[in-house]
Amino acid sequence: MNAFKPPLPLRFQTPAAWAAAALADPAALLSDHAHCEKKAALNALNLSLSLADLPRASVLLARLAEEELNHYRRVLELMQAQGWPLQPDTGNAYAQGLHKLAAKGLLDRLLIGALIEARSCERLWLLEQEGANHPDLGATSWLAFLLELERCEAGHALAFRSLAEERFGAEAQARLDWWLDREAEVIQALPWRSVVH
Ligand SMILES: [Fe+2]
Ligand SMILES: [Fe+2]
Numbered sequence: 001m002n003a004f005k006p007p008l009p010l011r012f013q014t015p016a017a018w019a020a021a022a023l024a025d026p027a028a029l030l031s032d033h034a035h036c037e038k039k040a041a042l043n044a045l046n047l048s049l050s051l052a053d054l055p056r057a058s059v060l061l062a063r064l065a066e067e068e069l070n071h072y073r074r075v076l077e078l079m080q081a082q083g084w085p086l087q088p089d090t091g092n093a094y095a096q097g098l099h100k101l102a103a104k105g106l107l108d109r110l111l112i113g114a115l116i117e118a119r120s121c122e123r124l125w126l127l128e129q130e131g132a133n134h135p136d137l138g139a140t141s142w143l144a145f146l147l148e149l150e151r152c153e154a155g156h157a158l159a160f161r162s163l164a165e166e167r168f169g170a171e172a173q174a175r176l177d178w179w180l181d182r183e184a185e186v187i188q189a190l191p192w193r194s195v196v197h
Helices: 017-022 026-050 055-082 093-100 105-131 139-168 170-189
Strands: none
Touching: 017 105, 026 055, 026 105, 055 139, 093 105, 093 170, 105 139, 105 170, 139 170
16 A cells, blocks of 8 residues: 555544445445535635635635535435435534534634545545445546545645635644644544545
8 A cells, every 4th residue: 555645744544444444335425425525615615704805715715615516516426326315414523523622713614624624635545545446336437536536635635724824824833733633533533434534
């Protein structure tokens, strides 16, 4: 397995065995991921309301929301091709765990966005490694899609961090250091299920 370098220096490395557990129910995994992509699009639009005075932010967040909406549609299409329905949204325990710790308003919203994107990248990469062996997933197109998502989410992680740094300066860097420890605690405490995180 090649080394993977996440876009942020995550402090917990997901074991490779996680991917096989997540792929135990690919229909549930994709359904959960569809909900995540939709929420990512909405989150980017909501953040643009709070950053309307930063000239770069509106364009960057509009592009980001567009990309997430594109991912959402394509995950839905992939599910439709497999005959897998969108299941009810059971909530994202990982994102909820992070948001429960937030205390610094917009700064934390941006940094949580960066962390979720970085963790998604790591997990998508692990799914790519495992997915090559998975019979249900129509290997080639599935793997190419995961790779595209992984690269795109890496860009989003860096975009959120750069917006946090542009708005909050050195405070953003100190707060990210604090968050990297919290994120490692939150992700490790979650059970493995057929979800990305
Ligand atoms: Fe996405
Ligand atoms: Fe993203």
